[in-house]
Amino acid sequence: MALFRKKQNTEAIQQPQVKLDDTGILDMPFLILVVLLVAIGVVMIFSASYARAYFNTGNSAHYFVRQAIFAVAGVAIMIVVGRLNYFIWYRTATLILLAAILLLVLVPLIGVEHNGAKRWLRLFGIEFQPSEVAKLGMILTFGAMMSVWQDKMSTFQYGVLPYAAILVLIASLLALERHLSATLIIFLIGAVMMFLGGTQKRWFVIGIIALAVFLAIYLAIQGYASQRVTAWLNPESDPSDSGYQIIQSRYAIGSGGFLGLGFGKSRQKYLYLPEEHNDYIFAIVCEELGFVGAVGVILLFVLLILRGYWIAIHARDRFGTLVAAGLITKLAIQVFFNIGVVSNFLPATGISLPFFSYGGTALLLQLFEMGIILSISRWCINKEAWRKKKA
Amino acid sequence: MAKRAKNKPNIRILPARKPKKPYDRERANHGVLRRTTFIMIFCGVLLFIPLIGQLFKLMILEHDKYESQAITNQTRSTSVSASRGLIYDRNMNALAASTTVENVFIDPLEIDRAEHDENRTNEKQTAAFIADGLGKILDVDPGRILELASDVKMRYKIVARKQPREVAEQVRAFINENNLTGIHLENDAQRYYPFGTMAAQVIGFTNAEGRGSEGLEAYYDDTLEGTAGAVITTKGNYETQMLYSYEKYYEATNGNSLVLTIDSTVQFYLEKNLKAAIEKYDVQHGAFAIMMDVNTGAILGMATEGGYDPNNYLEIMDPTVLEELEKLSDQMDHTNKESTEYKELADAYNQQVAAARLSQWRNRCVSDGYEPGSTFKTITLAAALEEGAVDLNNTFYCSGAKDYPDRDDTLHCWNADGHGTESTAQALQNSCNIAFADMGIMLGGEKLYDYIDAFGLMSKTGIDMSGEGWGVFHTKDAMKVNAQLTTVAFGQSIKPTPIAMVRAIAAVVNGGYVLRPYVVSEILDENGNVIQKNGKKVIRQAISEDTSRTMCELIESVVTDGTASNASLPGYRIGGKTGTSEKLDVYDEDGKQTEDKIVSFVGIAPMDKPQYIVLVALDTPSTSTGMYISGGVMAAPVVRDIFSDTLLYLGVQPDYTDVDMSTVNVEMPDVRGYTLADAEQMLGAQSLTYITVGDGAEVTGQIPMAGNMLPGNSQVILYMGQEVPTDKVTVPDFSNMTRAQANAAAVNSGLYLQTKGSTLSRAVVSGQDYEPGTEVPRGTTITAEFTDHTAQD
Secondary structure, three states: OHHHHOHHHHOOOOOOOOOHHHHOOOOHHHHHHHHHHHHHHHHHHHHHHHHHHHHHHOOOOHHHHHHHHHHHHHHHHHHHHHHOOOHHHHHHHHHHHHHHHHHHHHHHHHOEEEOOEEEEEEEOOEEEOHHHHHHHHHHHHHHHHHHHOHHHOOOHHHHOHHHHHHHHHHHHHHHHOOOHHHHHHHHHHHHHHHHHHOOOHHHHHHHHHHHHHHHHHHHHHOHHHHHHHHHHHOHHHOOOOOOHHHHHHHHHHHHHOOOOOOOOOOOOOOOOOOOOOOOOHHHHHHHHHHHHHHHHHHHHHHHHHHHHHHHHHOOOOHHHHHHHHHHHHHHHHHHHHHHHHHOOOOOOOOOOOOOOOOOHHHHHHHHHHHHHHHHHHHHHHOHHHHHHHHO | OHHHHHOHHHHHHHHHHOOOOOOOHHHHHHHHHHHHHHHHHHHHHHOHHHHHHHHHHHHHHOHHHHHHHHHHHHEEEEEEOOOOOOEEOOOOOEEEEEEEEEEEEEOHHHHHHHHOOOOOOOOOOOHHHHHHHHHHHHOOOHHHHHHHHOOOOOOOEEEEEEEOHHHHHHHHHHHHHHOOOOEEEEEEEEEEOOOOOOOHHHHOOEOOOOOEOOHHHHHOHHHHHOEOEEEEEEOOHHHOOOOOOOEEEEOOEOOOEEEEOOOHHHHHHHHHHHHHHHHHHOEOOOEEEEEEEOOOOEEEEEEEEOOOOHHHOOOOOOHHHHHHHHHHHHHHHOOOOOOHHHHHHHHHHHHHHHHHHHHHHOOHHHHOOOOOHHHHHHHHHHHHHHHOOOOOOOEEEEOOEEOOOOOOOOEEOOOOOOOEEEEHHHHHHHOOHHHHHHHHHHHOHHHHHHHHHHOOOOOOOOOOOOOOOOOEOOOHHHHOOHHHHHHHHOOOOOEOOHHHHHHHHHHHHOOOEEEOOEOEEEEEOOOOOEEEEOOOOEEEEOOOHHHHHHHHHHHHHHHHHOOOHHHOOOOOOOEEEEEEEEOOOOEOOOOOEOOOEEEEEEEEEOOOOOOEEEEEEEEOEOHHHOOOOOHHHHHHHHHHHHHHHHOOOOOOOOOOOOOOHHHOEEEOOOOOOOEHHHHHHHHHHOOOEEEEEOOOOEOOEEEOOOOOEEEOOOEEEEEOOOOOOOOEEEOOOOOOOOHHHHHHHHHHOOOEEEEEEOOOOOOEEEEEOOOOOOEEEOOOEEEEEEEOOOOOO
């Protein structure tokens, strides 16, 4: 920690010379896109979970009400976080990462199991996935380290080793959870951030080769993973078990057609499609809102992602750039994987759709991250004003 | 790192190591932004292009495919079963009808999912609970239900079929009380046959799936079945309701009903008399009978004895087979279940069961050929007369045996003494084999073959019943050779089906018309409207009406003067032809041809205007009865009894004008209280005479009692004031008495004697209805059957 208090290093991140209040408003396009997606997500939760909620609890609005409360709270948190000086994340990055690693260690010990996977922790009545915290901690830490050592990124000592060590540590903890998708995402985000931070390209070549070898071994060892591949390529081979979900998902997506069955009129949500308000909610979006609606939602995500990178590019400092880019890359990867899996473009992995999938803490964390991007955005908006004041 | 940052020399070294590459912040920033832009394009745009492409493929290009698959996935089709049509006899008595029952089935997948659902609230929703509960209600082993439920990929496992409504209600109550899912009921139809075994092989039965599988049920399956309807509803998984659902109803079309030409009364008498004959002659291999309208081809009755109950068609009814099966299963009980011997026994058992079932389901009247024997002589004679090869003036000579060129063995007549010189008519009356062999040669093999074909014996009759078989005949070339021709001419070495034979002889007497026989006269829709009518269908004319008329006279003379006198029935002009044949292709265990014989008789009534034809065949009567095994002795009386039971019912009035009234039963009137003159008139009306006892003014008593049946021309006793004797008399043994002897014996005992059967003087009593030695009231009528035992064909 002492490292970041040294003057020569803090130079890397240009401390604002003015009060936070003066640094302008949040980036409105980004904020509006997030709120819009959250709103659509919550409404779709209502439609998608209607039948399941009634079947499981007798209250059709059961999941909707919970998600809506978290959405409102999450948007509030996002705005509050947006108004903070993101320098605090620079200072606490390693702390957050260490905390996340500690939580990951706890998972195999006192974790909560859902659908046969032990990936959740319940602390103080709140249930969450430590892997999500780990992703955030990693992005912040990488951002901090890369901005501090921005002039040494071309070396192995500063440009590869620390990040690789962190990635391997987190990945091995995730391997204990048998959480392939989170491992994959962490590696992808880490790789993107290293690429942005300036790690030399040859390391990526080595990394890709290592990844390929690892994947080959993994697939050879993990029976359930190769079964996933079979189910992906030929779901009809086991229609009532491993192929069931993807077949049901295709029914939902395919029957949507161009304009969809109409909002609320999904048939597959009547307990045919498992996880219909969760990982597979996008299939219900397709079924009800059609190709038009589905592409519309994807376009909103695309706009949000592009705006996120725009903020990263226009960030005040290297830390801001890297963190904003890291967070928005995480979002993009999750959207890509989720929709890819739901539409059978990719083999099944348990990645939820940001803002849409049911899950309160995940939504809170997601909006928290959007808040960080918003806080970074504040400077780019008022860049000129800030420069003048500095001058 | 913090330490190293403090280390000043280290800072000095750093620029020294890389003097040519000072860190250029602007350039580095530019590099970061360039790379971020690259990632922005990649993650913000490029990643999503394939996804949109994939969605386009699924949602637009393959929309129809997945939509239809999805709809199949989301809809439940509940079939609305069509009720199967009824089968009526010609008087609209239902011979086959259906009731609604229910099948109970489970959905193992649904049960499994519900049981292992995380959010399950119903503790009773387990396979074990369901198995236990259903097992109790349906009387099924719960272990068996658990086994069915363990096949969790299946959605339809029948637990119990065809449960009556009360049981189905119990199942429903069980489901509702315990709030269970995964147990379902579906309607099914149970076929039932109110008359049981009657006409079983004609009607057939429906199998477990409700499909007609034998007889008319099979032949008219599509007509009877109707079209099942369906209700198609969208349903959520686990049968949950959908908020937006649609429902489509396809109405079921009920099956059509059949009205048969079969008359259950006639059928009853056919079967009753066959059963009696089997009993009386100890017939070994069953018997069959057909009664047909000679002018239309309508079948009034068709019976195969050795049948089954279509209500329980798997049950074997043949007592001999049952005995053998019993033995086998006994043996199996005493054999080690692992041994090969046990396996062999089990195989034998199963084979016997299967064979016995097939055999009892078989309608021998249409499916199998049989040996018609001398009944076939009518065909040879009709052909010869039609062709002019023979006329009524021909004479034949039978010495008992004759050799023919091209025939290796000597042809023996059934009467080894020979029939001597006979006219054409006598040749038929005597059923003389040699005369008919001669006739065959006079006609020629090719011609005989053509007539056999013309009479439709070689082809299927086209009767509307399943499983009709073909007859077995020689080829035309083979018929040119005397060896075959002489044999076929008197009815040996051929096997037509019984129905074809009946149709051929019907053609002989009906003016020569070969008909298509039929059993279904009308097809009714569910509202009873006639939608199809079957009737007489002439296929061709085989002989002229003149020849047919001549044949009628000749055939009648066989009963009045020939081998078929045992078929005569007072008041009716019966014609017919007897037949006795060794079975051709039955071999015993040593491969030797058995002595099995089929005796048969084809009778026609009334001969002045032929209306009904009856064929009765008894397969292998036992030699143990001591009677001569022949169609004349055994089958002719059965046909006579059938005619006696049915002709009046069918509206054929007896004509007693030329009949000896003593062979007809009349009813004793009640003449008590009348004057003698009145009594005389009343008795005269019944062709009865009287003697009086006492001299009172009016009749005070009578023998026999009023209402008793007694032969016409009998003398009754009227008591004019005298006491009527109430003593009993003993029934004498009439066996083998001639008519005169029997009458005398009856008068001696104070009894009346009614006769039936042969009226020829050489006929003797072969049976009586009261056992000898029985004590009966004075004046009782004893019926004795007279048989002409010389009718050895």
